Amino acid sequence: MAEHRALESLYPFLVGEKQDAVKLDQALLESVRQKALDSIDTKRIFFEQNGVAIVGAAHAIADVYRGNGRLFAMGNGGSSCDAAHIAVEFLHPVTAGRPALTAVNLVADTAMMTAVGNDVGFAHVFVRQIVAQARRGDGLIGISTSGNSDNLLLAFAKAKEMGVTTIGLSGYDGGKMGRSADVDRCLVVASDSIHRIQETHVAIYHILWDLVHTLLADERGKQKG
Numbered sequence: 001m002a003e004h005r006a007l008e009s010l011y012p013f014l015v016g017e018k019q020d021a022v023k024l025d026q027a028l029l030e031s032v033r034q035k036a037l038d039s040i041d042t043k044r045i046f047f048e049q050n051g052v053a054i055v056g057a058a059h060a061i062a063d064v065y066r067g068n069g070r071l072f073a074m075g076n077g078g079s080s081c082d083a084a085h086i087a088v089e090f091l092h093p094v095t096a097g098r099p100a101l102t103a104v105n106l107v108a109d110t111a112m113m114t115a116v117g118n119d120v121g122f123a124h125v126f127v128r129q130i131v132a133q134a135r136r137g138d139g140l141i142g143i144s145t146s147g148n149s150d151n152l153l154l155a156f157a158k159a160k161e162m163g164v165t166t167i168g169l170s171g172y173d174g175g176k177m178g179r180s181a182d183v184d185r186c187l188v189v190a191s192d193s194i195h196r197i198q199e200t201h202v203a204i205y206h207i208l209w210d211l212v213h214t215l216l217a218d219e220r221g222k223q224k225g
Helices: 002-010 021-066 078-091 110-119 127-133 150-162 175-179 194-224
Strands: 071-075 103-105 139-143 165-171 185-189
Touching: 021 071, 021 139, 021 165, 021 185, 021 194, 071 078, 071 127, 071 150, 078 103, 078 139, 078 194, 110 127, 127 150, 139 150, 150 165, 150 175, 165 175, 165 194, 175 185, 185 194
Parallel strands: 071 103, 071 139, 139 165, 165 185
Antiparallel strands: none
């Protein structure tokens, strides 16, 4: 009953008698407006408060590439799509003149993921890959809206032990990732909406990608001079 009342308060136009079509569309349009404004406000507040942290994370990733390292990315569910997105951004730059940079999506190998998940446990699907593939000087980005994903935390711990630079993207209050000494830099979107957190994560890694290329291009220009 409590769940029903909660749904009714969120979506009053979906319960009770059939709604007038015009009024329903007006309600939906207002919902669009409110959600869009909320998304804009969430990003605006995050970037106003975390600009220095983002520049610091960009420097950390640029240092990985300066040392001929590779960037690994991981996440679960919707955040696994973000991990894939991060990897393809660096591997296939859409801006002319920017070089491809090595990035590995740790979610891509379905056979490996299901083998480890089945034989050892899902908490180990990323740490096994880090042990096998990563080396000192590489970088690892992990995305989690809650910041509490066990498989990310285990991979971060092993990566830190191996001398890998670790960067987290999380939401809410940062979760365990935000408090972990194994995460060098954690960018926390302080929102309790999974959608607003995920939307802001996309903006964060797009900006990180741009800043990293800017930093590396500046260094290449100095070397030529």
